[in-house]
Amino acid sequence: MRILGVDIGGTNIDVVLYDGSFHKIGSFSTKEAFSSGINEFLSKIVETTEANAVGVGAAVWYKKGKPIHAPNLPSLPDISLDVPTTIENDANCFAVYAHSVFGFSNLIAITVGTGVGSGIIMNGELYRGDGLAGEIGHCYVGGKRKCSCGGVGHLEAYFSGRALEKYGDVRELVSSGKIYSLQEFDMFCIAVANAVKLLDPSAVVIGGRLGIALSIDRVANGIHRYLNHGFKPSIVTLEDELAVAKGACLVCLKTISES
Ligand SMILES: [Zn+2]
Structure with missing residues (x-):
């Protein structure tokens, strides 16, 4: 079985092939792939890699399996x-x-990159709710700043790569340590702590380009400041730019093995 894993993000499309282990196929421009037609683009890669199946992970909100919103993509992908x-x-x-x-x-x-996303594993299984479970980036944290989703006062409108650009170079904000004294960082820690109190997970895993650049100790301290009475999740980083594409392969593999 050869499964393609495709991560369709706002800027890049990353592709891996799984045949028992993962191999990187390439990274492509999202804009170009959509302008040539996303199905044509993917079909060509399926053909050249001789893949038997495809798992797609996309920056799209799915409600009961149907794509309903993709604020960071050129259009809603109909794959x-x-x-x-x-x-x-x-x-x-x-x-x-x-x-x-x-x-x-x-x-x-939790992924912190251009935007903020999150996924929940409960009892070893992905928890989707009716499809939209885990949208921590679009929880209300106060204020009136407009969010990419059209809402107001959402976490992503304050603490995300895009939102923090108002302070200048985000990498410099992180490397200088200034990011940890921002109110926006506190908002992030409060939102994560609230999610922990709802679900009591064993761990919070942080990823995304900005997420992995953060000091995990500062993040852990920030979150634990708002936890008490026995909530003690491990706070860890997963540093792998192909994590979404690899996860998409695993989702596909599981679906096929269960069918
Ligand atoms: Zn939002």
């Missing part, structure tokens, strides 16, 4: 290929891969 295909929210794929790496049966995985 239809000649081989069996699964489609999953990208943060959910990240959570599935984090589960395979760390083994925690209950975890919250």
Whole structure:
């Protein structure tokens, strides 16, 4: 079985092939792939890699399996290929891969990049609710700042790569340590702590380009400041830029093995 894992993000599309182990196929421009037609783009890669199935992880909100919103993509992707295909929210794929790496049966995985996403593993299984479970980036944290989703006062409108650009170079903000004294960082820690109190996971796994650049000790201290009475999740980083694509492979593999 050769499964393609595809991570469709706002800027890049990362592709891996799984045949018992993972191999990177490439990284492509999202804009170019959408302008040539996302199905044509993916079909060509399926053909050249001789893949039997495709797992897609996309920056898309799925409600009961149907794509309803994709604020960071050029358009809502309507994916239809000649081989069996699964489609999953990208943060959910990240959570599935984090589960395979760390083994925690209950975890919250959070990606902080251009936006903020999260996925939940409960009792070893991905928890979707009616499809939208885990949208921590779109929880209300106060204030009136407009969010990419059209809402107001959401976490992503304050603490995300895009939102923090108002302070200048975000990498410099992190490397200088200034980010940890911002109110926005505190908002992030409060939102994560609230999620921990709802679900009591064994671990919080942090990923995403900005997430992995943060000091995990500062993040852990920030979150634990708002926890008490026995809430003691491990706070860990998963540093793998292909984590979503790999998780998409695993979602596809599981679906196929269960069918
Ligand atoms: Zn939002």
